Amino acid sequence: MQHDEDMIAAAIRGDRLALQKLLKLEKEKLYRMAYTYVKNEDEALEVFQQTVLQAIESIHQLKNPAYFSTWLTRICINKALTALKKNKKLVVMDKVEEQVLEMDSSADIAQQLDVANALGLLSEKYKTALMLRYYQDFSVKQIAEVMNCAEGSVKTLIHRGLALLKKNLKGVYADERQRDFN
Amino acid sequence: MNGKEISIKKAMEQIDVPEDRLDAIIEQAFFETSAAKKKKQRRWLAPAVAASVLFIGSSAAVLTASPVLANYMAQIPVIGNVFAIFSEEERGLLEYERFSEDVGLSQTSNGITISIEQAVYDGTKVTFTYTVESDQKLDSSAHLTGSPILLEAEGPTGGMEWEPVEGGIAGIAEILHLDEEAKQVNVQWEPVSLYTEHGEIVGDWKFEFAVAQLKNLEPLILDQKVSNNGVSVHFDKVTFTDISVNIAYQQLVEPSLLQDWQYVEAELLAQDDLGNVYPVPYNGGTTPGGSRTAEDLEWTATVRGLSPEAKTLTFYPFAHISRVAEEGEPDAKRIEFDAVEIDLVERTHSLIENPVFPELEEKQE
Incomplete structure (x- = not known):
C-alpha cells in the first residue's frame, strides 16, 4: 500500500496520531500475514499487538519514509516467526477450514482455502516470499529488503514456491496472469 | 478451466x-505507551471475548467488594505491599492503595496460591493487585498466563505488570474502562497457568469480583474556550474522584490553518498551588460528527496522584502543529494558550491569561 509520505514523515518525527492512522491502514494486511504464520486468531492478535508496540517504539529509527511498508512488514514477520519458535506446535488446518466453510460453503471459497492451506504448509521462506509478492504487492527489490537476501534469491524463492503450490494444487495460477513478478 | 484457480x-x-x-489494540498500544513504564515486566491483555455470556453462565462466587464483606473473608498471606512495589514509577498509585477495597480472594491449585488483594475503579480504569505463592522457588521468568477481563468491556482492555518477590510474585493489573456512570464493574479472571522457563504449571483458579466506582462529585462544567493561532481548546467539564481528576476537552482547528499545516495535537499540563506539576495523559480522542476539520478532536485525560493538600489545580493547554515541507525537513511549532484554574475547594474556575508554563520534571529511567 502506498502511503502519504508526509504522514509517514510526521510519524517518524513523533506525531503519534499520524502513526496511529498509518497502522490502522495497514492493520488488515498485518493481521492476515500474522494469521498465515500462526494459524489462530488469538496468536495472530498477539503478533499484531507486538508489531504495533514495536512500531511505536522504533518508528523514530526509520530513516526513509519510503521504507515504511517494508519496515513494518519485517517487524510483523519477525514477531510471527518468534511466536512460532516459542510455540513449536502443530498447526491444525482442519479447524481453520471449518471456520471459513461455516461462513460460505461455495466451491470458490473451498478452493481458496486449499490455497491458503497449501501456502501455510510451505516452508517459511517460500511462504514469506509469496505473501509479500502476491498479497502485499511488493516488488522483488522490496522483498529482498524485508527478507534480507539478494534479489536473485527472491526470484528463486518465488519460482520454487509457486511450483510447489501448483504441484500440490494442480491449478492455474491467477495472480501471475495479472502481473509479471520480475 | 482445468483444475483450480490458484490465487x-x-x-x-x-x-x-x-x-x-x-x-482497539492499536488505540490501547498508543494509550499505554504514552506513559513511561519500562522497568517492570509488562504484558498486554488479550482482547476479551463474549464477556457477558461468561458472567451469566458462571456459578463461581461473586464477591461484592464492600469493606463489610471483605472483613468476612479469610485473611490471606500478603507478600509486602503490592501497590508500593509498583508505585515508585507510577505517580498516584499509593493513593490508589489508600482508596482501594480489600478483595481478599485466594485460591490454591497444584501448589500455587493466587490471591487477589485490593482493587479500585476510578471511572477510567480498574486497578487490582495480586500475589502468587509457590512452594518452589520461582525465577524471574515466572508469570501467570490468562488475562483478566471486565464483563462490561469489550476488546483488549489493559495491561499487567509483575515482579518476582520473596516467596513468589507480586503483580498489578489494569483494565481500562471509561464510564463515569457505572456504579460498579465486574472483573473475571481465570489464570491458565504459572509459566516459567523451566516448565508450566497448569491450575484451576477462577476469580470473579465486583469493584465499586469511587464516588464522583458532580462534574464541574467549565465550558471555557481558549484560542491562539487558529487553534482553540474548549474545556468541557472536569470530574473528581478521591484519586483522580478527569477532564474532557476538545481541540478545534480553523480550516484555514490546515492550508498551511497538517496535524494538530492539543495536550494539557497541570500544576497545583503547591507547585507540583502533573502530566495529564489522555485516555483517548475521537473525531466528533459534524467536525469542521479532520483535526477537530474530543479528548478525555486524567490527572493522577494529585496532592491532597492542593487547593487549586490549573490546566495549561498547549498544542503542537506540524507539517512536512515540500522538500526537506519536517516543520513543527508549539503554541500555548491561556490556562484555566480550578478552585478545588470552592468548585469554581477562572481564566489565567498569558500564564507562565510550568515544566514537567522528567523521571530518570
Missing part, C-alpha cells in the same frame, strides 16, 4: 479480520 491474494482475503479488535 494467493484471494485466498488471503478470505481470512476473517476482527477489525474492531485490531483498532
